[in-house]
Amino acid sequence: MELPKVGSIGEYIREQRQQAKISLRQLAAQAGVSNPYLSQVERGLRKPSAEILNQIAKGLHISAKALYVQAGLIEDREPDSDVLAAIRADVTITERQRQVLIDIYESFRKENRAGNPEAQPSRPAEPPPGDAVRTENTATPDSKEG
Amino acid sequence: MELPKVGSIGEYIREQRQQAKISLRQLAAQAGVSNPYLSQVERGLRKPSAEILNQIAKGLHISAKALYVQAGLIEDREPDSDVLAAIRADVTITERQRQVLIDIYESFRKENRAGNPEAQPSRPAEPPPGDAVRTENTATPDSKEG
DNA sequence: CCATCGAGTTTGCAATTGCAAGCAGTTCGT
DNA sequence: ACGAACTGCTTGCAATTGCAAACTCGATGG
Numbered sequence: 001m002e003l004p005k006v007g008s009i010g011e012y013i014r015e016q017r018q019q020a021k022i023s024l025r026q027l028a029a030q031a032g033v034s035n036p037y038l039s040q041v042e043r044g045l046r047k048p049s050a051e052i053l054n055q056i057a058k059g060l061h062i063s064a065k066a067l068y069v070q071a072g073l074i075e076d077r078e079p080d081s082d083v084l085a086a087i088r089a090d091v092t093i094t095e096r097q098r099q100v101l102i103d104i105y106e107s108f109r110k111e112n113r114a115g116n117p118e119a120q121p122s123r124p125a126e127p128p129p130g131d132a133v134r135t136e137n138t139a140t141p142d143s144k145e146g
Numbered sequence: 147m148e149l150p151k152v153g154s155i156g157e158y159i160r161e162q163r164q165q166a167k168i169s170l171r172q173l174a175a176q177a178g179v180s181n182p183y184l185s186q187v188e189r190g191l192r193k194p195s196a197e198i199l200n201q202i203a204k205g206l207h208i209s210a211k212a213l214y215v216q217a218g219l220i221e222d223r224e225p226d227s228d229v230l231a232a233i234r235a236d237v238t239i240t241e242r243q244r245q246v247l248i249d250i251y252e253s254f255r256k257e258n259r260a261g262n263p264e265a266q267p268s269r270p271a272e273p274p275p276g277d278a279v280r281t282e283n284t285a286t287p288d289s290k291e292g
Numbered sequence: 293c294c295a296t297c298g299a300g301t302t303t304g305c306a307a308t309t310g311c312a313a314g315c316a317g318t319t320c321g322t
Numbered sequence: 323a324c325g326a327a328c329t330g331c332t333t334g335c336a337a338t339t340g341c342a343a344a345c346t347c348g349a350t351g352g
Contacts, residue, residue, distance in 0.1 A: 026245065033341090037341065040302095050196030064220045169328080170330060179311090192308085
């Protein structure tokens with residue numbers, strides 16, 4: 001869970017580099033990072049920071065966004081439900097209530113994501129029965145302390 | 147040059163958080179990061195990794211891209227000159243020559259950026275006299291070894 | 293045959309990230 | 323006034339990033 005995408009981004013970088021027909025050391029120089037580190041990044045042994053990622057992108061002359069997407073650090077599109085906007089905009093509830101609503105809504109979304117990240121339930125569908133059990137549980141989200 | 151934007155992103159996060167009327171701890175919980183760390187990030191004492199940035203963005207329900215842009219880790223638009231594309235596409239030169247051309251072109255761009263980041267010379271203009279001096283200097287960029 | 297240069301990789305190590313635990317100041321309810 | 327619960331901040335510390343130095347393997351050439 002810690003580093004599934006790390007490998008993929010390394011491969012992606014290596015692909016791009018070889019496609020540009022430049023050596024590892026050369027890219028390292030153009031990107032302003034050390035060659036050993038770049039080597040490790042390409043093989044998925046290290047998880048580069050955003051800054052390094054940005055430098056590498058510059059060195060490769062590709063969009064930094066592309067790299068971030070590959071690294072799973074950015075979703076290509078973030079829908080960001082209207083529900084949250086509505087909750088935030090609502091003036092008929094207290095801040096406390098607002099946070100409770102958001103908490104609950106969040107946990108629902110999180111569950112759906114955990115179950116099957118690809119298959120988000122389409123509008124009219126209910127979450128699968130397996131999740132329904134946990135949903136009852138989460139109906140009273142303990143924010144952090146009781 | 148190391149951390150001018152770090153402060154700004156911290157402020158940005160804090161602004162967004164206060165605008166959402168949630169406490170530091172609450173955002174930390176929603177983002178899945180520790181509250182002390184978030185505190186330090188907001189005050190510019192720490193430079194969060196891309197992953198953390200992404201989490202914070204989720205916690206704030208704002209686009210991760212917005213945060214990256216604020217952090218200076220992404221340019222809102224990356225023009226990425228046609229020159230480079232042309233050089234890369236040219237089959238009448240060797241890879242070695244290609245790299246030399248790219249190196250030189252890069253160093254020119256870098257100079258212009260260093261001089262005045264905002265005022266990039268528009269097409270018909272020459273770089274200002276102040277820069278011209280340094281340009282002569284960089285006309286023979288020592289890649290790394292001769 | 294040995295030196296040299298180029299590829300990529302391995303190996304310590306300083307510096308940094310990110311966290312758990314704990315501290316200080318406010319604002320509640322009883 | 324006191325405790326509880328909130329706000330944010332400071333302090334060590336394990337884990338990680340990112341680098342300099344050195345290593346391996348193949349090609350070139352004297």
